[in-house]
Amino acid sequence: MKKLFNVGFExxxxxxxxxxxxxxxxxxxxxxxxxxxxxxxxxxxxxxHELVFSIVVTARKRVGEAPAPQPH
Amino acid sequence: MAxxxxxxxxxxxxxxxxxxRSDGTAVAxxxxxxxxxxxxxxxxxxxxxxxxxxxxCAELRPGEVVLDLGCGAGIDTLLAARAVGPAGHxxxxxxxxxxxxxxxxxxxxxxxxxxxVRQAMIEEIPLPDASVDVVxxxxxxxxxxxxxxxxxxxxxxxxxxxxxxxxxxxxxxxxPEDVLKSPAALAG
Numbered sequence: 001m002k003k004l005f006n007v008g009f010e011x012x013x014x015x016x017x018x019x020x021x022x023x024x025x026x027x028x029x030x031x032x033x034x035x036x037x038x039x040x041x042x043x044x045x046x047x048x049h050e051l052v053f054s055i056v057v058t059a060r061k062r063v064g065e066a067p068a069p070q071p072h
Numbered sequence: 073m074a075x076x077x078x079x080x081x082x083x084x085x086x087x088x089x090x091x092x093r094s095d096g097t098a099v100a101x102x103x104x105x106x107x108x109x110x111x112x113x114x115x116x117x118x119x120x121x122x123x124x125x126x127x128x129c130a131e132l133r134p135g136e137v138v139l140d141l142g143c144g145a146g147i148d149t150l151l152a153a154r155a156v157g158p159a160g161h162x163x164x165x166x167x168x169x170x171x172x173x174x175x176x177x178x179x180x181x182x183x184x185x186x187x188x189v190r191q192a193m194i195e196e197i198p199l200p201d202a203s204v205d206v207v208x209x210x211x212x213x214x215x216x217x218x219x220x221x222x223x224x225x226x227x228x229x230x231x232x233x234x235x236x237x238x239x240x241x242x243x244x245x246x247x248p249e250d251v252l253k254s255p256a257a258l259a260g
Contacts, residue, residue, distance in 0.1 A: 003223055004236075007223040015129040016129060054240075060234070061232055
């Protein structure tokens with residue numbers, strides 16, 4: 001979120017947020033069963049249902065101002 | 073701290089997404105409605121690999137120009153194309169040639185001629201300044217080792233007042249080092 005403001009966006013808003021745990025990972029063909037097993041062993045049980053959060057962020061480009069500096 | 077060099081990260085991601093195969097709709101069913109999915113080609117639905125629904129939050133309007141960063145097999149590109157209609161158009165960018173081919177094929181299968189898919193890096197968007205109304209992206213920004221650069225490029229191509237809608241994963245707590253060093257975790 002901070003990166004969006006720093007680059008020059010405004011009205012930065014988290015439009016959606018939901019937990020993403022091991023059950024969600026098993027749906028993705030990118031993750032092999034042995035990777036899921038690895039995550040189950042490495043991550044504490046209390047985090048299995050909430051490893052990360054999936055969010056949708058919306059933002060807007062300013063109107064009427066000079067462009068923000070471009071980072072390299 | 074970066075656990076992979078830029079070129080290594082890109083190679084891992086390109087290989088993972090170039091080789092991915094799926095015969096299920098588990099991911100798509102998580103984020104898209106049955107009505108949305110029924111209107112899309114099977115090839116786009118089965119290879120939906122995003123982590124949210126940025127098109128829904130983008131509030132697209134007929135006639136708008138949309139850019140989909142890291143479009144993959146095109147599920148969001150196609151949904152956006154339907155939303156903006158024939159007066160608008162959608163550009164999908166992906167660095168993986170296999171995904172570009174799939175997205176083009178899916179757009180043709182869907183009968184959508186207001187879609188153009190190009191192979192490109194999202195850190196170097198091949199579009200003019202202020203040429204796009206909306207930028208969308210789904211589960212892609214985290215794959216870049218130069219996120220600020222991607223966002224700066226998105227800002228550059230947006231018209232004044234243009235909108236951004238991106239879905240991705242964020243952490244509330246750090247992941248263990250073993251996970252952060254895993255190529256599988258990087259690609260996912």
